Amino acid sequence: MFNIREDFNCCKTVSCRNFGINKSDDYIYKSKRLGYLAVECKACGSHPPWVNNQIIENILKEKLAFHFSRKISHCTHCYQYFFFNEKNEAQLHGFTAAGTQRLKCKNCQRVYSVGKHKNIDAIKQVLQTVIDKLDTSAAIKKTGLSARLYYFYLDKLSLLLTNFSRLKEQEILQRDYIALQTEGKVLHLDHKRGFYTLFTAEADSGYILLQTSNVTQQKLTKQDTYHSTENTVIKDGCSSNVENEINQRYQQTMQRKHFEKLLVGELKPINRCNLINPARLSYVHFSMLRAFIYKTERYRHYIELESSIRAAALMSAYPEIKTEKAEIYYYLPFADSKETLINKKAGWWGDRWSSFESGAYSAITKKLQSNPPFDLRDTEYLNRYFTYLEGSLNKGLNSMNTLANFSEIHRVLFNFCETNKGKSPAMQFALAEKPYTAQELLEEAIRFNQYVPKKD
Structure with a gap:
C-alpha cells in the first residue's frame, strides 16, 4: 500500500x-x-x-476497510485495497466440494474461490425498497424477508454496487491530471441524531468519489468526541457582498477556541457509536483521497473556506505541494456579487482572493497572478448530491453498518442513475455511455463482478 x-x-x-x-x-x-x-x-x-495520531490511524483503518477493501472478485491477500494495490491475475484451479470454481493467484500462489451471487431476486427487492424510500420496518415487510436476511441482502447490494464503482473508477484514474472538490455537510436523522460528512467529487464531472461520516465504532478520548449544541459555521448569503462574506467567515473562525474547532450544531450519535470531531474526520478523509491522486502527474483541489479542512488538505498533499504538483484552492460560492476582487488579501494566513460570476477563490499553495488558473466549471455538483441524499436517505437509520451501506448505495445510484442536462456524473466521468435505471445498474454490477481469469 x-x-x-x-x-x-x-x-x-x-x-x-x-x-x-x-x-x-x-x-x-x-x-x-x-x-x-x-x-x-x-x-x-x-x-x-x-492531533491524536493514534485515533486518526484507528479510524482510517475502519474507513479504509469499508470504502476500499470490500472485495468479491480477487485474491484479498494481494489485492487488499482498491487503488492501493495492483490487481492480481489468477488461473483456474479446480473446484470446491460444493462445485465452486477455485482460482490460484499468479502472484502469491494462494488458492481462493469466488462464489456466485445467490438469490438475486432478494437483492433486487431490497434495492426497490431503497428506491421507494421505505423505512426499515416497511421495507422488511414488503420484501417478506426476516430482519436478519433483509440486512444481509442490503449488505450484498452495497457490496456489489461499491465493488462495481471502484473497479470502474480504477480503470480510468491513471491520468496526467485530476481536479477534486470537497465540502463538509450535516445530515440530520430522526430523534436529533445525525452526522457530519465530507463529500469529494471529481470536479469536472461531479462524480462523487468519496463520502465519509464522523460516525465511528472506535473508542475516542473526550477531546476527540463531538458533543455540542453550538454552531460555528456561517451560512451562505448573510453578507451583502463577497468581500464582507469572506471577512465574516475569517472573523468567525478567529472566535473559536482554535482554528480547527469546527462545531456543527447538536448531533446525537446513533446506536453503539461515537461521533468524532469534524476536524479529525478531515484528516481521515483527505488521507483516503490519496487513492485517487497518487498516480496523477498533477492535481487541483477546491475546498470550502474552513480551516479544519484546509489543514487536512495540506497534510495529505504535502509531497505534491513540495514538488509543485498540487494546487489547493479555497472556493466560496456567492451569487450576484456586485464587487470584483482581484488578489485581495484577507484572513489570518494572508490569503489572496479573487472573484468570478459564481463566487470567490484563493490559492492556498502559491501566490496568485493577475489572471490565476482557477477552473471550476460547475459549482453546484456537491450541492446537487447533498440535496439528493437529503431526500433519499432513510432518516430512521440507527446503526453504523446500515448507515454506511445506505450511503454507499446512494452514492453509486446518484453517480450512474441521476442526470443533469441528460447526462449522469458517470457519463461525464467517462465511466458509462448511458444513464442507468437502478435495476439495470444492479444487473450490470452483477455481470461486471464475475471474475474471469485470463487464459495463458
Missing part, C-alpha cells in the same frame, strides 16, 4: 520553512500558550492544534 501520512503534528503554514516537517528543533510540542494543546512553531509563530 502506498504511503499515507502518519504524523500530523507539524507546522501547517505553507510559507514556513517547517511546513509539513515533523520533529523540527523549532517546535514546542503540546504547548498551551494559547489556551489549547498545540504544536508551537517558533519559526513562524503558528500554533496548529495537537
Whole structure:
C-alpha cells in the first residue's frame, strides 16, 4: 500500500520553512500558550492544534476497510485495497466440494474461490425498497424477508454496487491530471441524531468519489468526541457582498477556541457509536483521497473556506505541494456579487482572493497572478448530491453498518442513475455511455463482478 501520512503534528503554514516537517528543533510540542494543546512553531509563530495520531490511524483503518477493501472478485491477500494495490491475475484451479470454481493467484500462489451471487431476486427487492424510500420496518415487510436476511441482502447490494464503482473508477484514474472538490455537510436523522460528512467529487464531472461520516465504532478520548449544541459555521448569503462574506467567515473562525474547532450544531450519535470531531474526520478523509491522486502527474483541489479542512488538505498533499504538483484552492460560492476582487488579501494566513460570476477563490499553495488558473466549471455538483441524499436517505437509520451501506448505495445510484442536462456524473466521468435505471445498474454490477481469469 502506498504511503499515507502518519504524523500530523507539524507546522501547517505553507510559507514556513517547517511546513509539513515533523520533529523540527523549532517546535514546542503540546504547548498551551494559547489556551489549547498545540504544536508551537517558533519559526513562524503558528500554533496548529495537537492531533491524536493514534485515533486518526484507528479510524482510517475502519474507513479504509469499508470504502476500499470490500472485495468479491480477487485474491484479498494481494489485492487488499482498491487503488492501493495492483490487481492480481489468477488461473483456474479446480473446484470446491460444493462445485465452486477455485482460482490460484499468479502472484502469491494462494488458492481462493469466488462464489456466485445467490438469490438475486432478494437483492433486487431490497434495492426497490431503497428506491421507494421505505423505512426499515416497511421495507422488511414488503420484501417478506426476516430482519436478519433483509440486512444481509442490503449488505450484498452495497457490496456489489461499491465493488462495481471502484473497479470502474480504477480503470480510468491513471491520468496526467485530476481536479477534486470537497465540502463538509450535516445530515440530520430522526430523534436529533445525525452526522457530519465530507463529500469529494471529481470536479469536472461531479462524480462523487468519496463520502465519509464522523460516525465511528472506535473508542475516542473526550477531546476527540463531538458533543455540542453550538454552531460555528456561517451560512451562505448573510453578507451583502463577497468581500464582507469572506471577512465574516475569517472573523468567525478567529472566535473559536482554535482554528480547527469546527462545531456543527447538536448531533446525537446513533446506536453503539461515537461521533468524532469534524476536524479529525478531515484528516481521515483527505488521507483516503490519496487513492485517487497518487498516480496523477498533477492535481487541483477546491475546498470550502474552513480551516479544519484546509489543514487536512495540506497534510495529505504535502509531497505534491513540495514538488509543485498540487494546487489547493479555497472556493466560496456567492451569487450576484456586485464587487470584483482581484488578489485581495484577507484572513489570518494572508490569503489572496479573487472573484468570478459564481463566487470567490484563493490559492492556498502559491501566490496568485493577475489572471490565476482557477477552473471550476460547475459549482453546484456537491450541492446537487447533498440535496439528493437529503431526500433519499432513510432518516430512521440507527446503526453504523446500515448507515454506511445506505450511503454507499446512494452514492453509486446518484453517480450512474441521476442526470443533469441528460447526462449522469458517470457519463461525464467517462465511466458509462448511458444513464442507468437502478435495476439495470444492479444487473450490470452483477455481470461486471464475475471474475474471469485470463487464459495463458
